[in-house]
Amino acid sequence: MARSNKPILWLPFAGGGLVAALIMPVLILITGVLVPLGVLHLHYETIAAVAHNPVGKLVLLGALALPAWHAAHRLRMTAHDLGLGGGIFVKAGCYGTAGLLTFTAALALILI
Amino acid sequence: MSETITLEVLRYHPETDSEPHFRSYTVPYKDEWVVLDALNHIKDNLDATLSYRWSCHMAVCGSCGMMINNEPKLSCHAFLRDYRGGVIRVEPLDHFPIERDLVIVMDSFMDKLSGVKPYLIPKEDRPLAEGEYLQSPAELNTFHRYTQCINCVLCYAACPQIGLNEDFVGPAALALAHRYNLDSRDGGRDARAEVVASNEGVWECTFVGACSQVCPKQVDPAAAIQQIKISASVDWLKNLLTPGGYR
């Protein structure tokens, strides 16, 4: 047996799990409850200003990409738990989606 | 007529049975009896062909683990009074082959246990004349709970990942590995990592946490495994950043 390279998947899983636990509920509270109720307004200028700032770009990327990798890894393990196999399709589907989301988010942040 | 309680016991005799089947026994109910007492009553008075393992009758030897109403338990630690008015279903521990009746085949566990080198590997050889390896109470405190394991394998019966992948090293062996890794007198962490941090090691764990919930000795294997995941990840990062690879 040899040491595994699983940390490359587990570290983003664990980091993303913590990030998601800390920020996701409040983000959904804002976009799904406070904005529809009219308590808050997400003006283009305000959000774009955050996305223009280099630190803001990094924070946004981390806040989006890490939970995506967390979800991808957990879903893949759950697929295995449910007897759906750990084959190449499950892996490609889970990690591929997370990779695509990360790439898209990074590209959007660069272009803003 | 005095009170009784019914046990449904899974029976399997490889000479005559093609597959296991349940058999019902009615035994006297006593407040102070545990399931093991009821099994002993069956063996002594009702059916001498019943096979099961036990020794100490006091949650020390770790040999009388069984599924009791679908929950892995030491049968010496499961009181009849907690099942009063119902039927007690007794089966061999989940995730192990059945040798005979309630006796399981434990070879896979013994191999996994020896695979993690669960013994002190000193950092350097020291002549006897230099005296003992001293350890402070604080150093002992870091790993003391993991020394409590009695190898009863209830955690293997509780862990779904063992059921899904029989090669997974599993809770008790990994907790024991962690116990020696944390020991201030030990220098064997790298040697153990070859198994502990392999694909069949901690990475098969999805932190269900059932192992720690069923442990009769509060060893908390789930905690040990998560801590190994973190330290193995730190090792992996260090290896990535330093030329020459793992020490």
Added chain:
Amino acid sequence: MSRRPYVRKVERSWWLRRPRYVLYMIRELTSLFVGLYCALLVVGLVRLAQGPAPWDGFVAAFSSPLGVAVQLLCLVFAIYHSVTWFALTPKAMPLMMKGEPVPGAVIVGAHYVAWAAVSAIVLIGAGV
């Protein structure tokens, strides 16, 4: 005496056999909703990059009955994820102080404080 060990098969529905396994499976399936919400936010980021009008359209879609329904579902699972994640932190990251283990409740409590602080910062940043 002939040895013929009997191997019992694990059913695909193993996780329905015990309440603790069901709770575990719900915890694992929170990832579906965490991932879904992440994907929706990435769409929002793309709309933001496209300019003010696409962004306003995105915000309107998020505030539609369907958008709110999906997000409320995500919120329930996101909170379940947070609670279960914090509950397990003492096992993964035990702390020793003066040779004695720090009680698990203190470690979990610290995560709840951090959760409240991050939520407050995000809410203030969003203009509450």
